[in-house]
Amino acid sequence: MTQNKTTKEGRVGAANKQIILTAAEHEFAKNGFKGTRIQQVADRAGLPKTNVLYYFKSKENLYFAVLEQILDLWNSTFDKATSDDDPAEVLARYITEKMEFSLTRPEASRIFALEIINGAPNLTGFFKEQQVNWMKGRVELVQSWIDQKKIDTDNAHYLLFHIWACCQHYADFAAQITQLQGQEMGRVEYQKATKSLISLILKGCGLKVPASYLAS
Amino acid sequence: MTQNKTTKEGRVGAANKQIILTAAEHEFAKNGFKGTRIQQVADRAGLPKTNVLYYFKSKENLYFAVLEQILDLWNSTFDKATSDDDPAEVLARYITEKMEFSLTRPEASRIFALEIINGAPNLTGFFKEQQVNWMKGRVELVQSWIDQKKIDTDNAHYLLFHIWACCQHYADFAAQITQLQGQEMGRVEYQKATKSLISLILKGCGLKVPASYLAS
DNA sequence: ATAAAACTAGACCAAATGGTCAACTTAATT
DNA sequence: AATTAAGTTGACCATTTGGTCTAGTTTTAT
Numbered sequence: 001m002t003q004n005k006t007t008k009e010g011r012v013g014a015a016n017k018q019i020i021l022t023a024a025e026h027e028f029a030k031n032g033f034k035g036t037r038i039q040q041v042a043d044r045a046g047l048p049k050t051n052v053l054y055y056f057k058s059k060e061n062l063y064f065a066v067l068e069q070i071l072d073l074w075n076s077t078f079d080k081a082t083s084d085d086d087p088a089e090v091l092a093r094y095i096t097e098k099m100e101f102s103l104t105r106p107e108a109s110r111i112f113a114l115e116i117i118n119g120a121p122n123l124t125g126f127f128k129e130q131q132v133n134w135m136k137g138r139v140e141l142v143q144s145w146i147d148q149k150k151i152d153t154d155n156a157h158y159l160l161f162h163i164w165a166c167c168q169h170y171a172d173f174a175a176q177i178t179q180l181q182g183q184e185m186g187r188v189e190y191q192k193a194t195k196s197l198i199s200l201i202l203k204g205c206g207l208k209v210p211a212s213y214l215a216s
Numbered sequence: 217m218t219q220n221k222t223t224k225e226g227r228v229g230a231a232n233k234q235i236i237l238t239a240a241e242h243e244f245a246k247n248g249f250k251g252t253r254i255q256q257v258a259d260r261a262g263l264p265k266t267n268v269l270y271y272f273k274s275k276e277n278l279y280f281a282v283l284e285q286i287l288d289l290w291n292s293t294f295d296k297a298t299s300d301d302d303p304a305e306v307l308a309r310y311i312t313e314k315m316e317f318s319l320t321r322p323e324a325s326r327i328f329a330l331e332i333i334n335g336a337p338n339l340t341g342f343f344k345e346q347q348v349n350w351m352k353g354r355v356e357l358v359q360s361w362i363d364q365k366k367i368d369t370d371n372a373h374y375l376l377f378h379i380w381a382c383c384q385h386y387a388d389f390a391a392q393i394t395q396l397q398g399q400e401m402g403r404v405e406y407q408k409a410t411k412s413l414i415s416l417i418l419k420g421c422g423l424k425v426p427a428s429y430l431a432s
Numbered sequence: 433a434t435a436a437a438a439c440t441a442g443a444c445c446a447a448a449t450g451g452t453c454a455a456c457t458t459a460a461t462t
Numbered sequence: 463a464a465t466t467a468a469g470t471t472g473a474c475c476a477t478t479t480g481g482t483c484t485a486g487t488t489t490t491a492t
Contacts (some may be wrong), residue, residue, distance in 0.1 A: 011457075012469065030334065035250035038450065048471055053451065055469095110333050117326050118246065120391045128395060135396045140427070154431055156399060158412040165385030166378045173381075175336045179344060180351045181373060196374040200274070204420030215370055229438070255481065264441050266482090271439095275480065 017055050018046045024066050032114045033063055044182035067115070067122060073101070079134070083144035087151045088207040091163070092198045096213070098167035099194040103187065109171035135160070152206030159205065165196045166197050233271050236261045239283050242431045245323035248330045249279055281336060283331070286324045289317070295350070299360035304423040307379070312429070314383035315410040319403065325387035339362045351376070368422030375421065382413050 009017070023044035027036045038059055044050040056062035078094040102109055115123060123131075142156035153159050170177065170193060172184065178184045185193070195215040202209050225233070239260035243252045254275055258265040272278035294310040318325055331339060339347075351373075358372035369375050386393065386401065386409065394400045401409070411431040418425050 009468075016469085032248050032251060032330075032334075035248060038449090049450090050452090050471055051469080054471095057451095068290075072258060082294075090420045113333055114248075114330070116389050117329055118248075118391075120395065124346075132396060132398075153412070153416065155408065155412045158409050159416070160386060161389075161393065161409075162382045162413060162416060165381040165389075166433065169377060169381030173332050175334075175375075176332045177377065179336065180348060182348075192371065193374050193377075196369070196371045198380060198415065200369065200375070200420035202420075203422070204416035204418075206419065225438075232439085251476090263481090266441055267439080269481065270441095273481095 016045075016047065016051070020047070020052055020055060020062070021066060021069055024062050025070070025107055025111065026064060027113075028066055029110040032118075033059075038062075064122070066111065067127075070111060071127065073105060073108060078138065081141060083141055083148070086203055086210075087142075087145045087205070088210050090157065091205075091207070092210055092213040093201060095163060095167060095198050095201065096194055098163070099170065099190060099197070102167055102171035103185075103190045106171035106174055109168055113168065113172045153204075159201075163201060166201075229271065231262075232263065232267070236263070236268055236271060236278070237282060237285055241323055241327065242280050244279060244282055245326040245330075248334075249275075254278075256294060280338065282327065283343075289321060289324060289344065294354065297357060299357055299364070301385070302426075303358075303361045303421070304418055304426055307418060307421075307423070308426055308429040311379060311414050311417065312410055314379070315386065315406060315413070318383055318387035319401075319406045322387035322390055325384055329384065329388045345392060369420075375417075379417060382417075 020041065024036075024041045026044060027040050030036075031040075036059075038052055041062070042052045045052065052062070056065060076097045078090060078092060078097070079089040081094075105169050115121075121130075138160060139156040142151070142153075142159060145151040146153065148157065170190070174185070192215070195213060198213050199209055199215065235261070236257065240252075240257045240354050242260060246252075247256075252275075254268055255265050257278070258268045268278065272281060289291065292310060292313045292315070294306060297306040297310075298386065317408055331337075336344075354376060355372040357366070358369075360376060361367040362369065386406070390401070411429060414429050415431065
């Protein structure tokens with residue numbers, strides 16, 4: 001008889017919560033926090049507005065829940081790479097993963113972009129600390145490669161920023177890319193872009209592109 | 217006696233309009249279109265709200281005016297480069313200019329970023345056509361360099377996207393960069409980042425970095 | 433000087449919106 | 463079967479906000 005002191009949710013609740021979260025991710029990505037109406041989320045979820053507020057006490061609360069859900073997706077194999085690994089392999093794989101993320105979860109990327117452009121007012125406390133620590137570790141890794149002369153670049157921070165920038169660009173600025181190319185980027189185009197980017201970054205760091213990542 | 221059929225603005229009007237536009241750029245960059253209150257713009261401009269609406273008939277109108285003003289800043293020497301020019305010189309200069317823009321007008325960059333993330337609903341018609349044409353021309357330029365074997369990259373579109381992505385990142389994601397580095401990027405840091413980026417991109421395309429752009 | 437136009441600004445309004453309430457229905461537990 | 467908790471929903475409310483109206487003040491042109 002496990003029983004929380006607060007309200008307990010049944011099956012229906014768990015399912016609805018997820019439906020609402022997905023709908024909310026859509027809407028927040030499209031309109032930002034201020035621009036999103038609870039009613040829109042409700043409509044997309046196929047539920048009355050009151051119902052959304054029943055599960056998530058307020059709009060802010062709902063937004064936090066969306067952010068939290070997205071943060072779990074941030075992991076990658078790059079997190080566990082060490083200074084003994086081959087930078088070419090590690091970076092190529094990291095870029096591949098980030099590009100895959102932009103392809104499959106562009107909205108998650110956009111929500112973060114909006115949040116950061118607005119000064120990241122909600123990415124404080126634990127979130128912030130976590131990210132800072134991650135960055136510190138990855139900068140140290142790249143720096144160790146630099147020290148070992150395994151990689152030819154002058155600043156670990158900037159290299160990482162440039163990789164993110166390029167990968168996220170495909171998600172965040174998809175609308176512009178579609179306009180400028182006259183067509184949406186599908187999986188095929190993403191693969192080409194990924195190989196093009198890997199080539200650019202690795203060569204730019206004096207690395208040889210591993211055979212498996214070479215453009216066909 | 218030149219006289220428009222519509223209202224004509226005096227000196228006070230011209231000055232106020234500019235004050236309001238600057239204030240609006242600030243606010244829109246910070247909160248997006250929906251998130252910005254006319255009252256906020258008025259407060260920042262030091263004028264009553266009614267006054268803002270007197271000069272710009274509506275919030276939408278004000279937003280368009282801000283967009284239009286920003287678009288004039290988009291020009292660069294890259295626009296006039298030809299296939300006879302040296303790609304290394306041209307690209308290095310283009311990157312330098314774009315980075316300078318991110319440093320001096322980050323808010324202009326952010327307004328565009330917000331607009332595009334939202335699907336660029338207001339960058340239609342003339343704006344869109346203009347941009348598409350610009351892109352077409354620049355892609356042709358890069359392609360001609362590729363054909364002449366002056367530059368080693370497999371796709372002109374993607375190369376341009378990657379350059380933009382990196383440069384804009386410093387404006388759009390400044391809040392994140394500040395958090396992760398523990399300090400804001402000033403002119404000195406921008407110079408380092410610029411050189412780092414130039415090195416990355418040029419080497420990534422098999423180009424030699426011109427002496428004047430080499431990191432010290 | 434004076435008339436017309438440009439500008440200022442407080443009062444006000446209708447619509448939109450986040451959120452509450454109370455009554456009701458369905459699901460879960462014993 | 464009965465009781466309790468979870469979930470549903472329409473009616474409603476207070477506040478915010480884009481925008482109007484009107485009446486007055488300052489600039490500008492003649």
